[in-house]
Amino acid sequence: MKSYHIETFGNVNGLIVREHPTPTPGPNEVLVSIKATSLNRRDILILQQTYPLPSKQGVVPISDGTGEVVSTGNNVTKFKKGDRVAGTYFPRWRDGRIGLDIGDQPGCTLDGMLSEFVLLQEDWLVLIPDYLSFEEAATLPCAALTAWSALTSPPISPGNTILTIGSGGVSLFAIQFAKLFGAKVIALTSRDENTGQLKSVGADNVVNYYSNPDWSADVLKLTNGQGVDRVIETGGPDTLEQSIKATAIGGEIALLSYQGKINRNAEMGLNKILAPLFSRLITIKPLFVGNRISFENMNRALSQHHIHPEIDRAFSFEEAKDAYRYFAEGKHTGKVIIKVS
Ligand SMILES: NC(=O)c1ccc[n+]([C@@H]2O[C@H](COP(=O)([O-])OP(=O)(O)OC[C@H]3O[C@@H](n4cnc5c(N)ncnc54)[C@H](OP(=O)(O)O)[C@@H]3O)[C@@H](O)[C@H]2O)c1
Secondary structure, three states: OEEEEEOOOOOHHHEEEEEOOOOOOOOOEEEEEEEEEEOOHHHHHHHHOOOOOOOOOOOOOOOEEEEEEEEEOOOOOOOOOOOEEEEOOOOOOOOOOOOHHHOOOEOOOEOOOOEOEEEEEHHHEEEOOOOOOHHHHOOHHHHHHHHHHHHHOOEOOOOOEEEEEOOEHHHHHHHHHHHHOOOEEEEEEOOHHHHHHHHHOOOOEEEEOOOOOOHHHHHHHHOOOOOEEEEEEOOHHHOHHHHHHOEEEEEEEEEOOOOOOOOOOOOOOHHHHHHHHHHOOOEEEEOOOOOHHHHHHHHHHHHHHOOOOOEEEEEOHHHHHHHHHHHHHOOOOEEEEEEOO
16 A cells, blocks of 8 residues: 655655555554545645644645445444545544644644545544545545534534635535524635635625725624634734624634735734723634544534535545645635545
8 A cells, every 4th residue: 555654844854755665554454545644734735844733754745535444443333344434633632622732734743644544543533424525524624623623523503604714614514504503704815716616605695805905894884893703813922903803792713723925914903902802801712623532523414404615625645745835825715635545
């Protein structure tokens, strides 16, 4: 079997393919034939060694993958040959609070999914919804679950207004889930040409946050001066100051990133944050993807409502480096897939 490995860090030239014997499952393990993987910003950061968690040398990259169970160990009870499964972003985090001792991640500290076969503990897997293709379901472990967590911990209410930032995987899932929960969505993009697609997945209003640096004023206008109930904050230092201005009294900001992309407000001072946060009693909650029980809950909701992930482009296994380059450019809308077999 073939697997990609990060031989050297820095850029895609460090990705190499190695041949291995196909492994045999131990008593609690499941052998999965991987069909599709999806890229996330973290996969770029890991390659560039700018991710907060140091990666192991030679790791198989990519956290998100789906496939079919080929064989199972003698003690495995939850899965059988032929089951359609996905790996989890934090395999050791079942539920409750995250901790350093359960913080391992595939494609970083553990071998990931860019491989023809992977061997995983049965507790590290979830069944994927029947109605989704392997490619569609490969978008779920990180981007979809992050959006789900940002809207469910604590849960938003029907009638709330949600703000999303950009046209990446997390934001598009956040729009789709917010509509499922009966919320209104204001979506920001730096590309006017994305307005149609953002509206087609459920955005009620779209605002260009690049050509209009004071975009919080538009958001306030669209909410009758009240502000939004929850910001799905994917811009970090580029957008946080405006996000705070756009949030309603008592509202919440699900903080998903601390690294900006466009460097607009990188020098933002604490005084610009603390006074409005305190005077308007806004909560900032950092979130890191989610746990397995949340993933299973999300899959039940998906199966009930048949939401389809937005896939921008799919590359072949042989084109993995091109997929990395394409994703790193940031011109995609939704998810970028690498098919495996
Ligand atoms: N905390 C967590 O658990 C968690 C999980 C997943 C992701 N994240 C973070 O959330 C953010 C979004 O993740 P994602 O997977 O949705 O990312 P993505 O697919 O790469 O999308 C990023 C979006 O940001 C906008 N953008 C603006 N300027 C950009 C630039 N110079 N380069 C790239 N993108 C630019 C683009 O939207 P427009 O063109 O519409 O503006 C782009 O589609 C990332 O910062 C990621 O690290 C956090």
